[in-house]
Amino acid sequence: MAAANETVELTRHGDVALIVMQNPPVNALGFALREGVMRALDAVARDAALRAVVLAGSARAFSAGADIGEFGLPPRAPSLRDLIAVIEDFDKPVVAALRGIALGGGLELALACHARIAWPDARVGLPEIRLGLLPGAGGTQRLPRLAGVARALEIILSGDMVPAARARQDGIVDALIEGAFPEAALAYAATAVRGPRVRDRDARLAEAKADPDLIARAAAPLLRRARDGLAARACVEAVRAAVTRPFAEGDAEELRLFLERRASPESQAQRHAFFAEREVAKVAGLGPEIAPRPVRRAVVVGAGTMGGGIAMCFADAGIPVTVIEIGAEALERGRARIAANYETSVRRGSLDAAESARRLALIAGALDFAPVAEADIVIEAAFEEMPIKKQVFAELDRHARPGTVLATNTSYLNVDEIAAGTSRPGDVLGMHFFSPANVMKLLEVVRGAATAAPALATALAVGRAIGKVPVVVGVCHGFVGNRMLARRSEQTERLLLEGALPQDVDRALTDFGFRMGPCAMGDLAGLDVGWRIRKAMGLRAPVSDALCEAGRFGQKTGSGYYLYQGREAVPDPDVAALIERVSAAEGITRRGIGQDEILERLIYPMIDEGASILEEGIAARPGDIDVIWIYGYNWPVWRGGPMWYGAQVGLARVRDRLAALAAATGDGQLRPSAALQRAAAGP
Numbered sequence: 247m248a249a250a251n252e253t254v255e256l257t258r259h260g261d262v263a264l265i266v267m268q269n270p271p272v273n274a275l276g277f278a279l280r281e282g283v284m285r286a287l288d289a290v291a292r293d294a295a296l297r298a299v300v301l302a303g304s305a306r307a308f309s310a311g312a313d314i315g316e317f318g319l320p321p322r323a324p325s326l327r328d329l330i331a332v333i334e335d336f337d338k339p340v341v342a343a344l345r346g347i348a349l350g351g352g353l354e355l356a357l358a359c360h361a362r363i364a365w366p367d368a369r370v371g372l373p374e375i376r377l378g379l380l381p382g383a384g385g386t387q388r389l390p391r392l393a394g395v396a397r398a399l400e401i402i403l404s405g406d407m408v409p410a411a412r413a414r415q416d417g418i419v420d421a422l423i424e425g426a427f428p429e430a431a432l433a434y435a436a437t438a439v440r441g442p443r444v445r446d447r448d449a450r451l452a453e454a455k456a457d458p459d460l461i462a463r464a465a466a467p468l469l470r471r472a473r474d475g476l477a478a479r480a481c482v483e484a485v486r487a488a489v490t491r492p493f494a495e496g497d498a499e500e501l502r503l504f505l506e507r508r509a510s511p512e513s514q515a516q517r518h519a520f521f522a523e524r525e526v527a528k529v530a531g532l533g534p535e536i537a538p539r540p541v542r543r544a545v546v547v548g549a550g551t552m553g554g555g556i557a558m559c560f561a562d563a564g565i566p567v568t569v570i571e572i573g574a575e576a577l578e579r580g581r582a583r584i585a586a587n588y589e590t591s592v593r594r595g596s597l598d599a600a601e602s603a604r605r606l607a608l609i610a611g612a613l614d615f616a617p618v619a620e621a622d623i624v625i626e627a628a629f630e631e632m633p634i635k636k637q638v639f640a641e642l643d644r645h646a647r648p649g650t651v652l653a654t655n656t657s658y659l660n661v662d663e664i665a666a667g668t669s670r671p672g673d674v675l676g677m678h679f680f681s682p683a684n685v686m687k688l689l690e691v692v693r694g695a696a697t698a699a700p701a702l703a704t705a706l707a708v709g710r711a712i713g714k715v716p717v718v719v720g721v722c723h724g725f726v727g728n729r730m731l732a733r734r735s736e737q738t739e740r741l742l743l744e745g746a747l748p749q750d751v752d753r754a755l756t757d758f759g760f761r762m763g764p765c766a767m768g769d770l771a772g773l774d775v776g777w778r779i780r781k782a783m784g785l786r787a788p789v790s791d792a793l794c795e796a797g798r799f800g801q802k803t804g805s806g807y808y809l810y811q812g813r814e815a816v817p818d819p820d821v822a823a824l825i826e827r828v829s830a831a832e833g834i835t836r837r838g839i840g841q842d843e844i845l846e847r848l849i850y851p852m853i854d855e856g857a858s859i860l861e862e863g864i865a866a867r868p869g870d871i872d873v874i875w876i877y878g879y880n881w882p883v884w885r886g887g888p889m890w891y892g893a894q895v896g897l898a899r900v901r902d903r904l905a906a907l908a909a910a911t912g913d914g915q916l917r918p919s920a921a922l923q924r925a926a927a928g929p
């Protein structure tokens with residue numbers, strides 16, 4: 247037994263060397279690991295008694311790839327490319343033994359080995375595109391030589407993981423192994439001969455060499471789906487170089503493109519988002535000693551769109567759930583809506599009929615609160631009115647066992663007030679889902695003043711179990727996401743009144759990278775919802791109110807800010823006329839408003855609100871706010887989230903622009919808050 251260094255172990259088994267990478271949790275290829283493998287290889291090279299090598303990782307991970315945390319630091323030799331060069335030219339066969347994940351640079355390391363064997367649980371992939379990158383250690387050159395060009399493009403541009411069995415079919419893996427580790431790997435290596443290097447195996451490139459359009463054809467549908475077009479196009483260019491140039495030149499082109507992407511703001515933003523998503527799991531006051539309670543059974547109160555979507559989340563995760571409604575008709579409508587949603591998935595081919603039936607069978611209905619007694623968690627998704635919430639929670643308090651988590655899906659209401667109406671405020675919190683609840687990944691978990699740590703830990707664990715990204719937020723009107731959204735909505739209304747049209751406002755955001763602007767979004771969600779709330783609260787939004795008064799509720803009525811031909815939104819001259827009338831009635835002289843001003847007025851007030859949210863401790867970190875906007879509101883991930891974007895623009899500039907815009911428009915809502923002023927001034 248010998249340690250090459252603290253992260254790599256080298257052992258000898260007859261004439262086979264076993265090099266095991268041990269850099270928990272996922273064998274990220276940081277400096278120490280690279281150096282350790284290099285040293286181990288050096289020792290093997292000098293030992294004439296050794297004739298083959300097994301390179302392995304842990305059961306969880308062969309390797310998750312380059313250490314993303316090192317990307318901002320000066321490079322330290324040996325680089326991953328140095329290591330790959332040594333392995334590829336090693337004069338004894340090196341066999342990569344894949345267990346768990348082999349991703350990014352981890353797979354690229356394996357591709358440089360002379361053979362790859364995999365256990366059934368292994369999964370390989372090149373997820374770099376999700377970080378705004380392309381594989382940077384030969385992946386775009388070697389993978390097409392093993393899997394063929396079209397399949398390599400699919401793997402590289404999707405970033406998806408490929409299970410071992412499929413990787414075997416694709417030619418990425420040479421053999422599937424059933425036996426015990428490391429014995430089976432050592433036995434395989436003992437008979438291994440050093441075949442041709444992957445870089446010299448050009449047979450699978452032949453088809454693409456003969457058909458110059460193959461790459462464009464294979465890439466087209468993948469490019470359409472890519473969220474970061476620049477990274478996606480760079481991936482395609484690198485694969486093209488693999489086909490059209492000798493290996494060394496193609497490899498150099500890949501490196502050039504990789505370094506360009508790595509330095510790009512788009513990739514920096516996505517790396518920030520990657521780490522921010524992992525940081526949100528770290529919650530003050532929730533150490534490993536706070537165990538989440540087991541959740542075997544759930545109840546959802548309310549069979550509306552939201553309640554139904556939440557019930558589907560549980561069923562999709564295999565957790566039995568009962569939906570409670572007051573009337574049989576409403577319950578039946580809810581059940582039918584859920585069934586229809588599953589049917590759509592079956593029709594689209596994303597779910598098979600048997601699985602759909604299994605999930606439906608996990609969802610029961612009830613017309614009274616009796617099932618609450620059996621539940622480990624209850625999520626209330628009833629009407630958004632405090633008296634109704636209080637009534638429901640009184641019932642929950644009466645029926646639930648001690649220790650059951652009682653959650654409200656309120657979007658705005660005060661969770662502390664709801665909790666105070668029960669005898670167990672420690673078990674009450676908010677679980678704010680985003681519509682459609684079975685699709686959107688964000689879950690705001692609202693921690694009340696009295697919420698106890700085990701209840702919070704349970705809500706977070708349940709959130710993860712049902713595939714969400716839970717972010718802990720504090721109590722305030724609208725929590726984090728909707729509180730910031732309100733600032734954007736306010737400006738949408740103002741911009742329309744002052745001179746912009748819906749298509750102008752929306753274009754500023756779609757050009758920025760959003761899939762939809764606020765007007766199209768409003769039409770999708772239904773304008774009548776906000777209208778009713780405003781009426782109840784005695785508030786006005788003159789343009790939106792006028793649209794609703796004209797019966798234009800959005801897509802569901804075929805018209806809103808736009809006219810709908812099917813689902814296609816078309817600018818409507820009637821809306822332009824309506825908006826001009828409303829402006830005139832409000833005594834506003836309309837003016838042309840440039841796209842830059844529109845964008846600043848939509849985004850900067852959100853950043854301003856974010857500064858207050860942070861100062862008040864409603865969100866723990868700027869990255870938490872970014873995760874909320876990326877997963878709940880489709881903020882373009884390559885823009886990193888509103889707070890990341892604000893930091894790139896510079897908070898001082900955001901402050902100054904808001905002050906200037908406030909002065910120019912006379913709109914006090916644009917004035918920078920005290921919190922933003924303090925944040926911009928720095929520590």
Ligand code: CAA
Pocket residue numbers: 271272274310311312313314315326347349350351352354373374377379380381382383385521524525
């Ligand atoms: N670099 C640095 N840290 C990493 C990492 C990496 N490549 N991959 C994971 N980690 C860290 C995470 O930040 C996390 O740290 P904390 O516990 O401190 O928060 C820890 O490892 C565990 O990760 P997860 O919580 O995400 O665990 P998981 O089991 O849910 O997922 C995973 C594991 C699938 C590997 C996931 O972490 C992942 O997708 N990682 C990124 C993989 C990737 O993109 N690799 C390509 C890197 S770029 C590259 O390799 C370029 C090149 O060509 C040279």
